[in-house]
Amino acid sequence: MTNTYDTLHILFAEHGHSEYGGEAVTQWEHACQAASLAESSGAGAALVVAALVHDVGHLLHHLPDDAPDRGIDDLHERIGADWLAAKFPEAVVAPVRLHVPAKRYLCATEEAYLAGLSPPSLTSLALQGGPMSAAEVADFERLPFFADAVRLRRWDDRAKVSGLPTLPFEHFRRHFDALCNGV
Numbered sequence: 001m002t003n004t005y006d007t008l009h010i011l012f013a014e015h016g017h018s019e020y021g022g023e024a025v026t027q028w029e030h031a032c033q034a035a036s037l038a039e040s041s042g043a044g045a046a047l048v049v050a051a052l053v054h055d056v057g058h059l060l061h062h063l064p065d066d067a068p069d070r071g072i073d074d075l076h077e078r079i080g081a082d083w084l085a086a087k088f089p090e091a092v093v094a095p096v097r098l099h100v101p102a103k104r105y106l107c108a109t110e111e112a113y114l115a116g117l118s119p120p121s122l123t124s125l126a127l128q129g130g131p132m133s134a135a136e137v138a139d140f141e142r143l144p145f146f147a148d149a150v151r152l153r154r155w156d157d158r159a160k161v162s163g164l165p166t167l168p169f170e171h172f173r174r175h176f177d178a179l180c181n182g183v
Contacts, residue, residue: 004087004088004176005173005176005177008052008053008056009169009170011056011059011060012027012028012031012059012169013028015027015059016028016031016059024160024161024162025159025160025161025162025164027055027058027059028169029164029166030055030156030159030160031051031052031053031054031055031159031169032052032166032167032168032169032172033155033158033159033160033161033164033166034051034052034054034152034155034156034158034159035048035049035051035052035167035172035175036159036166036167037051037155037158037159038050038051038052038151038152038155039167039172039175041151041155043151044091045175045176045178045179046088046089046091046092046179047091047092047095047148047151047152048172048175049088049092049172049175049176049179050091050092050093050095050096050148050152051152051155051156052169052172052175053080053084053092053096054077054080054095054096054099054152054156055076055080055156056076056080056083056084056096057075057076057077057078057079057080057081057083058076058080060076060079060080060083061075061076061079076100077096077097077098077099077100077101078097080096080097081093081094081096081097084096088179089179090144090145091145091148092179094143094144094145094148094149095145095148095149095151095152096152097149098140098143098145098146098149098152099149099152099153099156100128101132101140101149102140102146102149102150102152102153103117103121103125103128103153103156103157104125104128104129104130104131104132104136105132105136105137105140105141105150106150106153106154107125107130107131107132108131108132108133108134108136108137109137114131116157117157118160121157
């Protein structure tokens with residue numbers, strides 16, 4: 001995980017200062033805020049790492065920042081999960097892969113959740129298929145890591161606060177090390 005940590009740190013350092021999809025934070029800030037929320041909630045190493053890297057797909061594709069405004073779903077959750085799959089256990093990869101379906105799930109199951117989405121998140125929701133149907137909800141609830149994906153989604157939504165002091169990216173290295181050492 002050490003080389004993986006270094007690779008991700010470099011990737012975020014080089015590309016993470018771009019705007020996070022029309023929100024008031026950068027990719028870097030969003031990642032650190034999400035991981036800080038995960039850590040403060042008592043999440044284990046795998047879920048803290050998932051929170052930190054859940055949007056890595058945004059840093060890997062070559063689409064413009066305004067792709068959603070142009071009607072393009074960047075499929076960042078799939079791109080990111082596919083890239084992470086060779087580097088991490090499924091306890092990291094699955095919540096990353098499922099964090100967009102988790103948004104669709106929450107929109108279908110919690111009226112207040114949908115009402116609280118930011119305008120950029122509403123734009124991407126439309127591109128991602130909108131709220132789930134009842135059948136999709138039932139299928140989603142049967143997936144391994146369903147609950148972790150929902151937790152990650154909630155941190156993702158809260159990790160958009162401009163100027164919020166957070167732990168630095170480097171702080172989370174210990175979670176990578178814990179995964180590597182099987183802790």
